[in-house]
Structure formats: C-alpha cells, structure tokens
Amino acid sequence: MTEKPFTTSDLMAESGVGFGTSGARGLVSALTDRVAYGYTQGFLRHLRDVGEFRPGTKVALAGDLRPSTPHILRACAAAIRDEGGEPVFCGHVPTPALADYAFARAIPSLMVTGSHIPDDRNGIKFHRAKGEILKPDEAGMTRQVLTLDRARFDADGALINPPPLGEPVDITQGYVRRYVDFFGPEALAGLRLGLYQHSAVGRDIIARILAALGAEVVPLGRSDSFIPVDTEALRPEDIALAREWASEHQLDAIISTDGDSDRPLLADHRGEWLRGDILGLLCARALGADCVVTPVSSNTALELSGAFARTIRTRIGSPYVIAAMDEAGQDGAGIVCGYEANGGFLLGSDIARDGQEIPALPTRDAVLPVVSVLAAAKQRSLAELCADLPPRVTFSDRLKDFPTSDSQAILAWLTLGSETEQRARIDAEFAGLAGGALSRIDQTDGLRMHFEGGAIIHLRPSGNAPELRVYTEAESEARASALNAQALALVRDRLAPRARQGT
Numbered sequence: 001m002t003e004k005p006f007t008t009s010d011l012m013a014e015s016g017v018g019f020g021t022s023g024a025r026g027l028v029s030a031l032t033d034r035v036a037y038g039y040t041q042g043f044l045r046h047l048r049d050v051g052e053f054r055p056g057t058k059v060a061l062a063g064d065l066r067p068s069t070p071h072i073l074r075a076c077a078a079a080i081r082d083e084g085g086e087p088v089f090c091g092h093v094p095t096p097a098l099a100d101y102a103f104a105r106a107i108p109s110l111m112v113t114g115s116h117i118p119d120d121r122n123g124i125k126f127h128r129a130k131g132e133i134l135k136p137d138e139a140g141m142t143r144q145v146l147t148l149d150r151a152r153f154d155a156d157g158a159l160i161n162p163p164p165l166g167e168p169v170d171i172t173q174g175y176v177r178r179y180v181d182f183f184g185p186e187a188l189a190g191l192r193l194g195l196y197q198h199s200a201v202g203r204d205i206i207a208r209i210l211a212a213l214g215a216e217v218v219p220l221g222r223s224d225s226f227i228p229v230d231t232e233a234l235r236p237e238d239i240a241l242a243r244e245w246a247s248e249h250q251l252d253a254i255i256s257t258d259g260d261s262d263r264p265l266l267a268d269h270r271g272e273w274l275r276g277d278i279l280g281l282l283c284a285r286a287l288g289a290d291c292v293v294t295p296v297s298s299n300t301a302l303e304l305s306g307a308f309a310r311t312i313r314t315r316i317g318s319p320y321v322i323a324a325m326d327e328a329g330q331d332g333a334g335i336v337c338g339y340e341a342n343g344g345f346l347l348g349s350d351i352a353r354d355g356q357e358i359p360a361l362p363t364r365d366a367v368l369p370v371v372s373v374l375a376a377a378k379q380r381s382l383a384e385l386c387a388d389l390p391p392r393v394t395f396s397d398r399l400k401d402f403p404t405s406d407s408q409a410i411l412a413w414l415t416l417g418s419e420t421e422q423r424a425r426i427d428a429e430f431a432g433l434a435g436g437a438l439s440r441i442d443q444t445d446g447l448r449m450h451f452e453g454g455a456i457i458h459l460r461p462s463g464n465a466p467e468l469r470v471y472t473e474a475e476s477e478a479r480a481s482a483l484n485a486q487a488l489a490l491v492r493d494r495l496a497p498r499a500r501q502g503t
Contacts, residue, residue, distance in 0.1 A: 008042035009142040011035060019138050022318055023125035025114060025465070028068040031122050032157030033075035034148060040079035040110065042144040043126050046137060047108055052129050055084030060102040062090040062168075063112035064201040064260045066226050068122045072112045074162040076124065078152075081163075091168030094202035094261035096365040097175040099127055103361070104174070106130065113201075113260035117465050119226040125260075131326075131362045134319045172205050179371055180212045182351075182358040187375045189214030194245050194254040196238075197222040198229055202261025202366065209367060210255070215374075218249050229256065231263040231276055232342040232396050232469075239273065246271030253374060253382065257366040263344045264366035266373065268382040275299065275394050280339025282385055283369035284308065286376045287351055290334030293324045296444040297341045297396075297458055297471045304390035309334070315445040316460065321346055322362050341394065341471070345369040392454075392473060395480040399468040399492055407461035407468045409499035410491060411447050414459075429495065430457055433486045455479075457487050 012018050015035045017026030024031075024039050047053035059080045063069035069092075077087040088107075090098055095111045102109035106129045114122040126133045126141075133141070154160055193215045197203035203222065210217045221241060229238060242254050246269060254267040267273045274282075277298040284292045284307075291310040294302060295317070303311055310333055314320040321338040325348035328336045336348035344364030351358050361368075377385060414429070415422050426438050426449055436452030446460025446469075458471035470487050474480040 005145040006148065007142065008038065008144050008146060011038045011042075011146060012142065019142075020123070020462075022115065023111075023123050023133075025117070025121060025123035028120055028122050031068070031072060032153075033071060033078075033159040033162070034153045034157035036072045036075040036112075036124065037079040037152075037159070038146050038148055039124055039141075040076045041083060041146050041148075042141045043110065043133075044080065044083045044085060044108070045144040046140040047128065049140065050128075052108060053083075053085065056086065057084075058086045058088050058105070058107045060088045060090050060098060060105075060107055060109035060171075061112070062093045062095075062098040062109075064114070065092055065199050066114060066119045066122055066259070068119070069112045070165075071158075071162075072122060072124070073165055075159055076110060076112065077165055078159060078162055087165075089165045089168045090171045092201050093171060094175070094205065094257075094366070095125060096262050096361060096363055096367070097171060097202070097205065099132075099363045100175055100178060100361055101171040102127060103130055104359075111260060115260050116228055116230040116232075116258040116263070118228045121465065127363070132318060132322055134323050138319075172208070175205060176209050176212055178358065179209050179367055182353070182356045183213055183371055183375055184356075185212060185214055187213045187371065188378075191252045191374060191378070192216045192218065192250065193374070194218045194220050194249055194251040196220050196242070196245075196254055196256035196265070198227040198256065199223045199225065200229070200257045200259060200261050202257055206255070206257065206261065206367060209371070213371065218251065220245050220249075220254070226259070229258055229265075230342075231258050231265050233398050234265075234273060242267045242273060243271035253377070255370050258342075261366050262364035263340075263342045264370045265343065266370050266382075274382070274386070275341070276343025277302075277339065277341045277394055278386060278389065279343055279369050279373060280345055281305065281307075281389065282376070283345055283372045284337050284339065286372040287337065287347075288335060289337045291328045291336045293321050293328065293336070293338035293346075293348075295321065295340055296442060296448055297394075297460070298339070299341075299392050299394045299473060300456075301390045301392040304392065313444065316340070318344065318346065318364055322348075325362060339369070340364070341396065343369065391475050393475070393477045393480040394471060394473045395477070395484045396469060396471045397484050397488055398462065398470065399488060401466055402468045402492075402496075404461050404466055406496050406500065407459075410468075410495050411459060411461075413495070413499045414447060415441075415443070429490065430487070433457070433483060433490065455483060457483065459487075459491065
C-alpha cells in the first residue's frame with residue numbers, strides 16, 4: 001500500500017502551528033526544528049512552483065531577540081541549504097529592514113519572530129521576492145508535499161548537529177539611508193526624543209536613524225529579557241512609564257516598537273501614546289497619499305477627515321491590506337498606502353519629493369510613520385495635528401487565554417437566525433452599553449456593531465493566539481475606554497457562558 005504523501009497541511013495539523021494573520025505562529029514547544037524546517041521547505045517548494053526559487057537562489061533570513069529564535073533560524077537555514085538555496089543570514093534586525101534588503105534584490109526572505117506575543121510563542125514570516133506572502137500563497141504552501149528525513153531530527157524534533165548560521169551580512173546601512181536620503185539629515189533637528197527600547201530588535205538601528213535625522217535620542221527601558229509589547233493593547237506599566245519619562249527627561253516625543261520593530265508607538269510630549277490608526281492617518285496625510293487602505297477595525301476619522309480621494313476597508317491583516325493596495329495601484333489610484341490599527345504602515349507606491357525618492361515597501365514599517373509625523377510636528381505639535389482630525393477615538397483590549405472555540409461560539413450565537421433576530425439579540429446585550437440601538441453590523445472580519453449615536457463595538461478572535469480582541473470607537477477617549485471595559489466584562493461574564501450552553 002502506497003504511503004500517503006505528507007504535506008505542509010499535515011504538518012500544521014500534527015504540530016498545532018498554523019497560519020495567523022502574519023505568517024506561522026505557535027507555542028515554542030510546538031515550533032520544533034522539524035516544524036520550522038518543514039514550513040521553510042513548503043515555502044520554497046511553493047516558490048519553485050511560481051518561478052521564484054531554483055537551486056542557487058539566495059534566501060535572506062533574520063530574527064528577533066526571543067530566546068527561541070536562534071534554533072529556529074538554524075532549522076530554516078538548514079532547509080534552505082537542503083533545497084539547494086543559499087541562506088543569507090542578516091542577523092537580528094527589524095522585519096522591514098530585512099524586507100527592504102530582500103525586495104531590492106528580488107530574493108525571497110523569512111523572518112523568525114513572534115512579533116508582540118509572549119516569548120513562550122514564536123513564528124515565521126515569509127516574503128516572496130517582491131512582497132509578503134498573501135492568502136493564495138498560504139494555500140499553495142499548505143499543499144506542498146514535504147520530505148522530512150527522520151535521520152535529521154531526534155525524538156523531540158530537534159535537528160541533529162545543525163550547522164551554524166555564520167557571521168551576518170550587515171544590511172542596516174541601506175535601511176538607515178532609506179530615511180535619511182528622503183527626509184534629509186535635519187528633518188528631526190532640535191527634537192529631544194525618548195526611545196523606549198525594551199527588547200525590540202530594532203532598538204539600536206532606530207536610534208541610529210533618529211540621530212542621523214538630527215534628533216537627540218534618549219534611550220529608555222532597555223531590557224535583556226523579552227517584553228511582549230503589543231502596540232494595539234498596551235500594558236498599564238508602559239502607559240505609566242511613558243508619562244514618567246516625558247516628565248523626567250523633558251522629551252518632545254517618545255518612540256517605541258513591537259518585538260520585530262514593524263509596528264510603531266509614538267507618544268507626545270506628555271507621554272500620551274497615539275493610537276496606531278491615528279498615527280497611520282497622520283502619516284498618510286503627511287505623505288500626500290491619494291488612496292488609503294486599512295482594515296475595518298481602524299478609526300473612522302479616515303473617511304470623516306475628507307483628506308483622501310479614495311479609502312478602502314479590508315479584513316484585518318497585512319496580506320489583505322497589501323492585496324487591496326496592489327489592486328488599487330493597478331487601477332491607477334495614484335499614491336497608494338495602507339496602515340493597520342496596530343500602527344504598521346505599508347507604502348504601496350514610490351514617492352518623490354524635493355528631488356528625493358523613497359521606494360515602495362509593501363510590508364509593515366515602524367519607521368516611516370514616526371519620522372513623517374515627527375517631521376510634520378516640527379511646524380505644528382502632535383496635539384495640533386491630532387486636533388485637526390474628527391473627534392473619533394478607538395480603543396482595543398483583549399481577553400487573554402480565551403479559547404478560540406468560545407470566541408467563535410459567541411459570534412455564531414449573536415448572528416444566529418434572521419436579521420430581525422440578530423438585531424434583537426444584539427440590542428438586548430449591547431444597546432444599553434452603546435447608548436443607542438444597533439444601526440448596522442459588518443462581518444468583514446469578526447462582528448463589528450455600529451450603534452445609533454456613533455458608538456462601535458467590534459468582537460474578533462485573534463489569528464495569532466487564544467485571545468478575543470475587542471475594539472471600540474466613540475467620540476472621546478474616556479468613552480471608548482469605558483465602553484471597551486464594559487464590553488469585555490459582558491463577553492467574559494455573560495456571553496461566554498451563554499454561548500457555551502447554546503442558549
């Protein structure tokens with residue numbers, strides 16, 4: 001009897017390491033060398049099928065600062081060699097720096113990172129020669145038949161005698177020049193900027209960029225252990241630290257990123273963090289964008305501002321944003337960019353200004369929005385730039401260690417039956433919190449509920465971890481925050497038990 005071929009899909013099911021919104025993610029205990037090797041093999045075999053990989057092709061790879069990253073990198077490099085490719089180890093650098101290097105050379109790349117999630121988890125982000133893998137690429141990868149030699153791995157799935165990665169190629173110079181050449185060495189002159197470094201992989205290169213643009217940089221909060229800073233759901237201690245640092249050091253602004261430094265954080269002179277979708281909106285305006293693409297969860301000030309000829313809403317995740325950006329670019333939409341509620345900014349078009357050009361970088365980038373907005377804030381403060389926008393505030397938080405099955409059951413229960421039944425059920429649960437009856441629902445990604453009076457409550461299971469994300473939007477920060485806390489409590493204490501019982 002012929003043995004059934006073993007595919008990437010089978011590896012995913014066996015290990016529990018699946019695709020999230022941005023590459024493969026899973027527990028470190030599950031993301032063994034064998035699993036990382038298999039994923040990389042599936043990636044390269046898919047690229048072979050689409051004509052982007054053959055023996056001798058260079059494949060760039062890098063990683064973040066998690067303790068588990070080095071062994072995963074070695075497994076990925078081994079798979080590249082065994083497939084006939086040439087691994088180019090770029091060290092521990094930001095994901096956008098790796099992408100900028102690889103895209104410019106039209107070679108594939110992969111980044112070992114878990115981004116913002118705790119360090120008991122990790123992942124791999126895959127890039128084709130000119131951009132991130134999109135959903136059709138994920139499907140192509142999962143179909144690939146794998147060849148996993150049992151003799152290469154021990155009983156725990158660890159590579160036996162993995163070869164070293166070797167000395168990294170220095171790709172940081174090009175990433176620094178990207179911003180200094182476009183904005184100029186005096187773009188941030190006169191600004192005293194705090195840089196919350198924690199365990200972000202870009203903590204040193206971002207300091208170099210800011211200094212090369214003329215800023216005085218004050219390093220803050222550097223950590224030798226991994227800190228899971230989530231730009232979309234900040235920890236209370238990060239909020240408090242920013243306020244303390246702003247007062248203590250007399251800073252004009254504070255900057256930080258998530259673990260792989262593709263999502264930014266920017267706080268004003270008071271140490272108040274800007275929401276990522278507001279930062280993205282301000283950046284798009286500063287760059288003179290014609291068309292802006294953003295997920296459905298981003299602040300509706302985008303449309304209300306009237307600043308852009310065209311706006312497009314997508315599902316949450318950079319692959320969806322990039323696909324829509326590509327389509328808009330092909331339609332002749334002018335300067336196209338995108339951003340996410342977590343702050344990651346994606347540049348879909350080359351931009352020329354004052355005799356300089358910054359090339360497109362269709363992957364999340366933490367540096368461009370920070371520098372663009374700070375350069376604009378030299379004429380007008382961050383507070384003044386934000387005051388120009390319609391008074392809409394978003395807030396997000398999450399229920400941690402919340403089974404995905406519970407999240408799905410809640411959404412299924414709320415949307416059960418006819419439209420009339422759905423409205424009645426949602427109004428019974430949420431209208432009292434929202435201060436008005438349901439006006440419409442949007443199921444582009446999760447369940448987004450718009451209420452009369454302007455409040456928005458959005459429930460969405462995380463694609464990366466067993467968490468339920470709750471997004472809220474209202475006319476003020478206090479209202480959006482309070483509404484979020486109330487919605488979280490309602491989901492946890494009332495809807496989850498009810499959904500489990502199916503009543």
